[in-house]
Amino acid sequence: MDYKVVALAGGVGGAKLAHGLYQALEPDHLSVIVNIGDDFVYYGLNISPDLDTVCYNLAGMAHRTNGWGLDEDSNRAMEQARRLGGDDWFILGDRDLGTHLVRTQQLNSGKTLSMVTRDFCSRWGIRANIIPMSDDQVHTKVLTKQGQSMDFQEYFVHQKCEPEVKGFHFEGLKEAAPAPGIDKIIHDSDLVVICPSNPWVSINPILSLQPIKEALMGKPVIAVSPLIGGNAVKGPLSKMYMELGIIPSCQAVSNHYRGIIKGMLIDQVDNHEKEAIEAFGIITYATDLLMNNDDDRKRLAVEALNFGKSLSIIP
Amino acid sequence: MDYKVVALAGGVGGAKLAHGLYQALEPDHLSVIVNIGDDFVYYGLNISPDLDTVCYNLAGMAHRTNGWGLDEDSNRAMEQARRLGGDDWFILGDRDLGTHLVRTQQLNSGKTLSMVTRDFCSRWGIRANIIPMSDDQVHTKVLTKQGQSMDFQEYFVHQKCEPEVKGFHFEGLKEAAPAPGIDKIIHDSDLVVICPSNPWVSINPILSLQPIKEALMGKPVIAVSPLIGGNAVKGPLSKMYMELGIIPSCQAVSNHYRGIIKGMLIDQVDNHEKEAIEAFGIITYATDLLMNNDDDRKRLAVEALNFGKSLSIIP
Numbered sequence: 001m002d003y004k005v006v007a008l009a010g011g012v013g014g015a016k017l018a019h020g021l022y023q024a025l026e027p028d029h030l031s032v033i034v035n036i037g038d039d040f041v042y043y044g045l046n047i048s049p050d051l052d053t054v055c056y057n058l059a060g061m062a063h064r065t066n067g068w069g070l071d072e073d074s075n076r077a078m079e080q081a082r083r084l085g086g087d088d089w090f091i092l093g094d095r096d097l098g099t100h101l102v103r104t105q106q107l108n109s110g111k112t113l114s115m116v117t118r119d120f121c122s123r124w125g126i127r128a129n130i131i132p133m134s135d136d137q138v139h140t141k142v143l144t145k146q147g148q149s150m151d152f153q154e155y156f157v158h159q160k161c162e163p164e165v166k167g168f169h170f171e172g173l174k175e176a177a178p179a180p181g182i183d184k185i186i187h188d189s190d191l192v193v194i195c196p197s198n199p200w201v202s203i204n205p206i207l208s209l210q211p212i213k214e215a216l217m218g219k220p221v222i223a224v225s226p227l228i229g230g231n232a233v234k235g236p237l238s239k240m241y242m243e244l245g246i247i248p249s250c251q252a253v254s255n256h257y258r259g260i261i262k263g264m265l266i267d268q269v270d271n272h273e274k275e276a277i278e279a280f281g282i283i284t285y286a287t288d289l290l291m292n293n294d295d296d297r298k299r300l301a302v303e304a305l306n307f308g309k310s311l312s313i314i315p
Numbered sequence: 316m317d318y319k320v321v322a323l324a325g326g327v328g329g330a331k332l333a334h335g336l337y338q339a340l341e342p343d344h345l346s347v348i349v350n351i352g353d354d355f356v357y358y359g360l361n362i363s364p365d366l367d368t369v370c371y372n373l374a375g376m377a378h379r380t381n382g383w384g385l386d387e388d389s390n391r392a393m394e395q396a397r398r399l400g401g402d403d404w405f406i407l408g409d410r411d412l413g414t415h416l417v418r419t420q421q422l423n424s425g426k427t428l429s430m431v432t433r434d435f436c437s438r439w440g441i442r443a444n445i446i447p448m449s450d451d452q453v454h455t456k457v458l459t460k461q462g463q464s465m466d467f468q469e470y471f472v473h474q475k476c477e478p479e480v481k482g483f484h485f486e487g488l489k490e491a492a493p494a495p496g497i498d499k500i501i502h503d504s505d506l507v508v509i510c511p512s513n514p515w516v517s518i519n520p521i522l523s524l525q526p527i528k529e530a531l532m533g534k535p536v537i538a539v540s541p542l543i544g545g546n547a548v549k550g551p552l553s554k555m556y557m558e559l560g561i562i563p564s565c566q567a568v569s570n571h572y573r574g575i576i577k578g579m580l581i582d583q584v585d586n587h588e589k590e591a592i593e594a595f596g597i598i599t600y601a602t603d604l605l606m607n608n609d610d611d612r613k614r615l616a617v618e619a620l621n622f623g624k625s626l627s628i629i630p
Contacts, residue, residue: 043416044359044423076389080413084438086420094409098395101358105401108359123399 003029003190005305010035010050010202012067012234013226013291014195015057017304018128020297021193022058024305027127031185032058033212035197036113036132037140037170037205040153042090043081045100046107049153050202051117051132052099059124067234069093089158114179129185133206136176140201143167145243152201161236164243170205178211186215191308194223196289198237199256207260220312222263224304225250228289229269250284251276258282263311265289265304283311318344318505320620325350325365325517327382327549328541328606329510330372332619333443335612336508337373339620342442346500347373348527350512351428351447352455352485352520355468357405358396360415361422364468365517366432366447367414374439382549384408404473429494444500448521451491455516458482460558467516476551479558485520493526501530506623509538511604513552514571522575535627537578539619540565543604544584565599566591573597578626580604580619598626 005025009018009032018032035050049068056062056070063069073093082088092100099120106116112135121130140152145164155163186192197203207213230248231238241248250266254277257264264282266273267289274284285307291297320340324333324347333347350365364383371377371385378384388408397403407415414435421431427450436445455467459478470478501507512518522528545563546553556563565581569592572579579597581588582604589599600622606612 043420074389074391074409076409077392077412077416080410081417082413084414084417084435086413086417094389094391094412095395097392097409097412098397098401099399101392102396102399102401105358120399 003305003309004188005030005191005193005308006186006189007032007193007195008197008203008206009033009054009195010038010197012053013232014050014197014202015053015062016291016297017193017195017224017301018054019057019294020291020299020301021305022128023294023298024301028129031129031131031189033131033133033182033185033206035202035205036134037138037201038152038156039137039139040151042087042092042153044104045092045097046104047090047092047100047153048103048113048117048132051113051130052096054130055117055121055124055126058121058126058128058130061124070095090153112179114181131179131182131185133178133182133209133212134176135179137172138176138205139171140205141169141171142201143169156201156236161239165240166244168200168204170208173205173208176209178209183211183215186212186219189219191305191312192216192219192221193304193308194221194257194261196224196226196233198226198232198235198240199253200237200240203257213260216260220308221257221261222265222304222308222311223253223257223261224265224300225253225267225270225289227253227270228267233290249273254280254282263307265300265307318620318624319503320345320623321501321504321507322347322510323507323512323518323521324348324369324510325353325512327368328547329365329512329517330368330377331606331612332508332510332539332616333369334372334609335606335614335616336620337443338609338613339616343444345443346504347443347445348448348497348500348521349445350517350520351449352453352516353467353471354452354454355466357407357468358402359419360407360412361419362405362407362415362468363418363428363432363447366428366445367411369445370432370436370439370441373436373441373443373445376439385410405468427494429496446494446497446500448493448497448524448527449491450494452487453491453520454486455520456484456486457516458484471516471551476554480555481559483515483519485523488520488523491524493524498526498530501527501534504534506620506627507531507534507536508619508623509536509572509576511539511541511548513541513547513550513555514568515552515555518572528575531575535623536572536576537580537619537623537626538568538572538576539580539615540568540582540585540604542568542585543582548605564588569595569597578622580615580622 142150142155238248250270250273457465457470553563565585565588586601
């Protein structure tokens with residue numbers, strides 16, 4: 001297919017569908033705008049987990065089962081660090097460390113995150129346009145019921161999503177601008193796909209950038225539900241909804257994206273939610289959302305593209 | 316043997332003899348004061364090559380042939396960094412990286428280099444007291460005939476010692492103090508051994524700290540020649556002497572340490588230099604200085620200890 005698609009993506013589920021779109025489209029017709037709210041500094045290194053997960057997946061280098069890191073990597077550096085009493089709550093593989101070392105060096109030399117990402121993609125042979133939502137710093141903070149404002153990775157990895165959440169805050173967002181080119185990429189696109197990523201912490205940071213939200217107005221935007229039967233394939237989304245007093249459902253997700261999306265892909269097991277979602281003016285398409293392998297990713301991407309096409313007039 | 320020994324050490328040769336002394340003595344009766352002039356920042360990480368070489372050797376973890384780094388290490392991080400266009404002129408092995416990650420984190424958290432080194436030694440099971448010459452920053456600069464003032468690792472590793480040298484400068488030395496405890500360690504010692512390290516760039520930074528030089532006055536100090544037949548086993552010492560207009564010889568080394576040392580171990584092939592060195596008031600002892608294995612290291616250490624004992628009255 002040859003139309004131009006912009007995907008919004010965060011963690012593992014988003015990276016999987018981005019990879020499916022990359023297989024289904026002319027590779028240079030895909031742009032992926034990636035969440036940076038999860039980015040953090042660890043051992044003095046700038047870690048961009050969502051960018052790396054998208055890039056590693058598109059380059060065919062992602063770890064097959066972890067959902068993060070590189071395939072066939074080793075953990076010698078972290079084993080030594082642990083032996084010396086260093087932090088080991090966030091595991092950096094040895095090859096993965098090479099990515100963070102060079103990214104950190106290049107950012108410290110004055111390059112922007114989007115410049116570094118473009119350079120890395122070129123070296124990894126990725127022909128899609130992977131772009132961080134912003135070259136400015138945005139830090140997702142998890143507000144807990146214990147009254148704390150916690151760094152995202154502290155919540156997500158170190159504390160294994162155990163604290164009860166009562167909200168989220170994106171530090172730095174007001175001062176942040178979209179990365180250069182994002183406005184034009186969205187303007188030139190034929191379809192925008194919100195990947196099956198966590199709406200609260202993966203997609204909301206992107207949509208909270210006002211210029212991005214405005215650019216999406218009037219564009220054909222569809223979302224793929226990150227919940228199947230009320231459960232996330234990976235991650236704390238279902239738990240978050242419950243802690244926020246919302247029943248985890250496709251309807252809850254669609255409510256999240258109301259006013260932005262025209263259509264939504266849901267799993268067949270959630271077909272009973274069709275009417276409730278369509279009451280929001282959002283057309284649904286039910287299929288099998290689970291992506292167990294590369295073929296699933298491509299198949300779901302093709303279905304999303306066809307569904308998107310059916311909702312919009314594409315030249 | 317149960318007397319207390321302080322060794323001054325820099326690179327590979329120094330680490331080998333320090334390891335020999337560690338085998339020959341009660342392990343906690345050995346202190347090693349280590350050069351930090353070679354320390355540098357690479358990829359934002361604090362690298363202390365001489366400290367690591369000494370520690371890795373004493374812990375039995377040193378690479379068997381390289382003279383630097385850890386045995387049985389891999390280079391996955393650096394391979395990825397190279398692929399991404401990052402620097403690769405100084406190779407950091409994967410396990411070795413763990414050391415630098417934790418050291419950097421601990422220094423950034425406010426610990427001193429001697430605190431970090433003591434902690435690492437304890438975790439590595441090293442019972443000797445390994446202590447950096449200073450907790451302040453001292454940077455060896457190589458002055459070249461092309462008029463440049465070059466960082467030591469730039470000269471030593473990146474440019475493979477190719478530039479011609481005309482002198483050395485130790486940046487920060489005037490403001491630097493010896494690490495806490497060094498004065499007492501020297502005061503309490505029965506013998507001080509200057510290891511077969513490069514006098515210009517490994518030992519001079521240590522001896523240029525005035526309080527250390529003063530503490531050595533009146534102590535029985537011996538040196539082991541880093542040259543055998545005018546050649547260094549490893550490193551640019553012979554080339555340096557020639558570029559500085561000095562014939563590389565044990566006599567040149569002894570002249571370097573004149574006024575500080577009472578005795579000097581030289582190789583049997585240099586026995587013809589005996590008289591010239593003794594004319595400086597330095598007693599010589601000729602033996603086989605080459606350390607090809609652990610047994611050689613211990614044998615040479617025992618000879619140095621016996622020679623030192625013969626020169627001094629030890630209680």
